Amino acid sequence: MPTVSMTVNGRSAAGEVEGRTLLVEFLREHLRLTGTHVGCDTSQCGACVVHVNGKSVKSCTLLAVQAEGAEVTTIEGLAQNGELHPMQAAFKEHHGLQCGFCTPGMVMSAVDLLNTNAHPSETEIRDWLEGNICRCTGYHNIVKAIQAVAQGQGG
Amino acid sequence: MAKDTDTGADTGYMGGDKELKWVGTRPPRPDGVDKVTGRAKFGADFYVPGMLIGKVLRSPHPHALIKSIDTSKAEALTGVKAVLTRDDFGDRSSEFVPAGEMMVNYRDIVRNVMAREKALYEGHAVAAVAATSNAIAKQALKLIEVDYEPLPHVIDAVEAMKPDAPLLHEDMITDGVEPAPTKPSNVAKRVEFTIGDVEAGFAAADVVIERAFDTSPVHQAYIEPHACVASVSEDGQAELWTTTQGHYVARAHCARLLDMDISKIRVTASEIGGGFGGKTVVYLEPLALGLSRKACQPVKMVMSRDEVFRASGPTSGAHMKIKVGATKDGKITAGQAELIYQAGAFQGSPVQPGAMCAFAPYDLENVKVVGWDVVTNRPKVAAYRAPGAPISEYAVECVIDELAKRLGIDPIDLRLANAAKEGTRAAYGPKFGPIGLVESLEQAKAHPHYQAPLGPNQGRGVASGFWFNIGGETCASLIVNEDGTAALTLGTPDIGGSRASLCMMAAEELGIEYDRVRPIIADTASLGYTFLTGGSRATFSSGLAVIEAARDVVRQLCERAAKIWEIPTDAVEWADGTAKPAGANAGDFEPMSLAAIAAIAGKTGGPVVGHAQINAQGAAPSFGTHLVDVEVDRETGRVTVLRYTVLQDAGKAIHPAYVEGQFQGGAVQGIGWALNEEYIYGPDGKLENAGFLDYRIPVASDVPMIDTVIVEVPNPRHPYGVRGVGETPIIPPMAAIANAIENALGIRFTELPMSPPRVLKAIDEMAAAE
Ligand code: FES
Ligand code: FES
Numbered sequence: 065m066p067t068v069s070m071t072v073n074g075r076s077a078a079g080e081v082e083g084r085t086l087l088v089e090f091l092r093e094h095l096r097l098t099g100t101h102v103g104c105d106t107s108q109c110g111a112c113v114v115h116v117n118g119k120s121v122k123s124c125t126l127l128a129v130q131a132e133g134a135e136v137t138t139i140e141g142l143a144q145n146g147e148l149h150p151m152q153a154a155f156k157e158h159h160g161l162q163c164g165f166c167t168p169g170m171v172m173s174a175v176d177l178l179n180t181n182a183h184p185s186e187t188e189i190r191d192w193l194e195g196n197i198c199r200c201t202g203y204h205n206i207v208k209a210i211q212a213v214a215q216g217q218g219g
Numbered sequence: 220m221a222k223d224t225d226t227g228a229d230t231g232y233m234g235g236d237k238e239l240k241w242v243g244t245r246p247p248r249p250d251g252v253d254k255v256t257g258r259a260k261f262g263a264d265f266y267v268p269g270m271l272i273g274k275v276l277r278s279p280h281p282h283a284l285i286k287s288i289d290t291s292k293a294e295a296l297t298g299v300k301a302v303l304t305r306d307d308f309g310d311r312s313s314e315f316v317p318a319g320e321m322m323v324n325y326r327d328i329v330r331n332v333m334a335r336e337k338a339l340y341e342g343h344a345v346a347a348v349a350a351t352s353n354a355i356a357k358q359a360l361k362l363i364e365v366d367y368e369p370l371p372h373v374i375d376a377v378e379a380m381k382p383d384a385p386l387l388h389e390d391m392i393t394d395g396v397e398p399a400p401t402k403p404s405n406v407a408k409r410v411e412f413t414i415g416d417v418e419a420g421f422a423a424a425d426v427v428i429e430r431a432f433d434t435s436p437v438h439q440a441y442i443e444p445h446a447c448v449a450s451v452s453e454d455g456q457a458e459l460w461t462t463t464q465g466h467y468v469a470r471a472h473c474a475r476l477l478d479m480d481i482s483k484i485r486v487t488a489s490e491i492g493g494g495f496g497g498k499t500v501v502y503l504e505p506l507a508l509g510l511s512r513k514a515c516q517p518v519k520m521v522m523s524r525d526e527v528f529r530a531s532g533p534t535s536g537a538h539m540k541i542k543v544g545a546t547k548d549g550k551i552t553a554g555q556a557e558l559i560y561q562a563g564a565f566q567g568s569p570v571q572p573g574a575m576c577a578f579a580p581y582d583l584e585n586v587k588v589v590g591w592d593v594v595t596n597r598p599k600v601a602a603y604r605a606p607g608a609p610i611s612e613y614a615v616e617c618v619i620d621e622l623a624k625r626l627g628i629d630p631i632d633l634r635l636a637n638a639a640k641e642g643t644r645a646a647y648g649p650k651f652g653p654i655g656l657v658e659s660l661e662q663a664k665a666h667p668h669y670q671a672p673l674g675p676n677q678g679r680g681v682a683s684g685f686w687f688n689i690g691g692e693t694c695a696s697l698i699v700n701e702d703g704t705a706a707l708t709l710g711t712p713d714i715g716g717s718r719a720s721l722c723m724m725a726a727e728e729l730g731i732e733y734d735r736v737r738p739i740i741a742d743t744a745s746l747g748y749t750f751l752t753g754g755s756r757a758t759f760s761s762g763l764a765v766i767e768a769a770r771d772v773v774r775q776l777c778e779r780a781a782k783i784w785e786i787p788t789d790a791v792e793w794a795d796g797t798a799k800p801a802g803a804n805a806g807d808f809e810p811m812s813l814a815a816i817a818a819i820a821g822k823t824g825g826p827v828v829g830h831a832q833i834n835a836q837g838a839a840p841s842f843g844t845h846l847v848d849v850e851v852d853r854e855t856g857r858v859t860v861l862r863y864t865v866l867q868d869a870g871k872a873i874h875p876a877y878v879e880g881q882f883q884g885g886a887v888q889g890i891g892w893a894l895n896e897e898y899i900y901g902p903d904g905k906l907e908n909a910g911f912l913d914y915r916i917p918v919a920s921d922v923p924m925i926d927t928v929i930v931e932v933p934n935p936r937h938p939y940g941v942r943g944v945g946e947t948p949i950i951p952p953m954a955a956i957a958n959a960i961e962n963a964l965g966i967r968f969t970e971l972p973m974s975p976p977r978v979l980k981a982i983d984e985m986a987a988a989e
Pocket of ligand 1: 101102103104105106107108109110111112113122123124125
């Protein structure tokens with residue numbers, strides 16, 4: 065079995081994986097980083113979004129071996145020094161979740177959006193989130209939470 | 220204040236003038252940090268040492284006799300630790316038990332979790348294996364040899380009712396028909412709700428409108444697939460971790476299906492990634508327990524999305540005929556409905572609640588609703604948010620709109636003229652107490668949305684909705700810690716923020732800070748039986764239990780203070796979060812806070828723990844009205860929702876942000892139901908769109924902000940006036956959108972979903988006709 069090594073949440077992580085092991089499986093099964101969720105088999109739901117080299121990626125669309133040497137950040141690695149990332153704080157304060165299953169992927173996507181476009185319009189936020197499905201909230205408070213961070217009034 | 224004998228609690232409404240510190244505010248939820256940091260453990264997030272992976276073999280046929288199953292090759296494969304088939308489950312006799320607002324029958328569940336004589340739908344479980352790895356489990360499934368004899372299948376409910384239709388259950392005699400049919404059929408049941416005389420009502424009408432409607436089955440589509448871990452030891456003690464709306468209900472089902480004592484199964488509810496009714500039943504849990512029992516090793520099972528679509532949940536599709544008559548001045552004289560709901564492979568569609576709800580928003584003298592529960596070769600339906608009601612009320616609300624247009628009356632005015640109110644007798648029996656339909660309609664009419672100008676190809680629609688809401692068996696414990704904080708032990712899994720609302724009620728009653736109350740959802744061995752989260756009952760029923768437990772705590776705190784002060788207990792009152800000497804002793808002693816009494820509880824009698832075990836009564840219905848503006852693209856047939864407003868009676872919103880969240884989420888699920896979602900079957904009886912690519916649920920760019928107005932007509936049988944709110948919001952959207960499209964195009968759609976191809980076809984046909 066090939067070995068794979070990468071940096072996950074700032075720490076080096078390595079393991080033996082089968083060639084077909086997906087990045088999401090490596091994160092969940094090998095590293096037990098279960099904050100990255102799996103909601104579908106067809107790369108639609110976005111519950112599995114992580115950052116690979118700073119960009120949001122659906123971790124079910126990537127083989128673990130494709131992330132060889134990469135910097136991976138999962139939802140568990142977003143808070144720094146005991147402080148929630150402003151996007152995490154905003155989702156919490158603005159009630160941007162109900163069941164919370166979509167939340168890790170939503171937060172990771174939203175962080176990348178604001179890295180890419182610091183002041184997105186509501187339409188730009190909604191278009192960006194097309195790859196992240198939420199069945200509970202109707203997206204209202206998710207969009208509000210992201211707007212709050214963009215306007216510098218996060219959590 | 221009324222004493223509620225059913226609960227033993229003082230559960231009457233306290234009146235709106237009491238100043239509230241927490242109830243009605245919007246604090247962050249107790250589980251908020253866990254949910255935004257990935258700490259929260261959902262169904263698939265449990266790992267136990269030595270855990271096996273369980274997988275299910277599913278029928279490729281929509282309908283087939285299972286002549287034999289040979290598992291020997293699979294069992295011989297290295298790494299396979301257990302295989303399960305129908306032979307591992309004893310048969311069960313016909314017996315209905317409640318599950319949410321629906322009933323389930325063990326004779327059917329045992330056949331649904333594992334096919335017995337026949338496979339009844341594509342995706343029906345036929346065998347299960349547990350192996351040391353995913354890959355070995357998958358390989359083992361391929362080694363199981365099932366000898367099927369394919370049978371003709373039937374997917375459509377109307378087809379299934381025909382005398383020569385393929386028969387799913389050879390012994391199914393239609394219930395509710397006099398005299399009982401002599402021959403079996405696919406019609407499980409007939410229900411009827413009648414008041415007055417509809418023929419006389421229609422005779423008195425100036426206008427009668429009659430229309431037929433069709434809806435497609437839609438899936439709850441919670442984003443978290445079903446998942447569980449089971450661990451059974453050599454002496455038969457079982458642990459089950461599962462994502463469920465009701466872990467006590469899951470325990471009961473598993474015990475029955477596996478012949479186990481209830482005391483031997485301890486179920487822990489994981490965090491739940493959405494349910495909407497679809498996680499009130501068991502699929503994987505009995506299989507995981509059965510496999511673990513055979514292997515004596517823990518077994519984890521997780522469904523793929525494909526399996527979720529093919530083998531769990533959806534709600535019924537339906538065929539309906541609606542007839543409504545009214546006088547020229549807008550008095551509805553009669554309403555009649557015939558509802559055919561497909562149940563999937565086993566009886567138990569929500570046609571009964573659908574029939575009860577159909578005309579419930581209206582104060583009518585003459586109503587006749589007949590419903591049929593019909594089995595077809597599809598997955599067995601499960602509850603979906605207000606099960607049954609969105610379907611029948613969609614059809615009725617479309618006809619009401621057409622009636623308003625025909626009579627030249629504003630659709631809100633027509634509804635107001637006929638609206639159910641306090642004292643109205645519903646066709647299904649009871650008289651309504653105070654309800655908020657009229658208020659929701661009046662506020663809709665006064666809302667700026669209703670007056671806003673519309674552009675070309677745009678239309679506005681309105682529709683109302685009704686749902687009962689339920690109570691039921693519930694426990695809660697409230698533990699006062701030595702430092703004056705409190706632990707709240709609950710039995711209803713929290714899907715949408717109920718922990719926050721319940722802690723708020725505890726804090727309110729105790730007079731302590733909200734963040735000093737820490738909630739947990741107890742496992743089934745740690746708290747008494749509590750019915751599931753469903754029927755919009757969690758905040759209502761667990762709320763009543765929490766209030767009673769808190770009042771139990773207050774009673775004990777007063778006793779302790781009395782002991783300390785050496786005065787009679789009834790000379791102590793609880794006010795502003797402190798025990799105070801009252802009556803003749805008023806002012807004699809310094810008031811003692813909860814924390815002060817807790818600190819010395821050891822010296823006054825030991826720990827202070829409040830408890831409640833109730834059968835919550837007095838759930839009150841919730842009515843709502845929705846407004847929607849749409850724009851239709853005449854080139855593509857695509858309908859865009861431009862503006863949406865939900866106005867609904869919450870009784871009293873404990874946590875308004877979570878009430879609004881229910882309104883918003885329900886409305887958007889309804890938008891999906893109206894415009895895109897449907898199960899599509901090929902002529903081979905196989906589901907063609909078992910994934911989020913082709914089963915299209917709304918994404919963020921499909922919907923606008925959802926405006927909300929919380930109407931508050933207090934429930935007189937709850938201290939704070941709470942009504943359930945979670946289900947009503949999914950009822951009005953389909954009709955509201957159909958009415959808006961009619962308003963935009965002049966075309967009345969009578970079939971869901973109103974997807975682009977269908978809309979385009981109708982536009983082209985209209986153009987051709989002109
Ligand atoms: S798990 Fe659904 S997109 Fe990755
Ligand atoms: S909060 Fe449940 S899926 Fe988004």
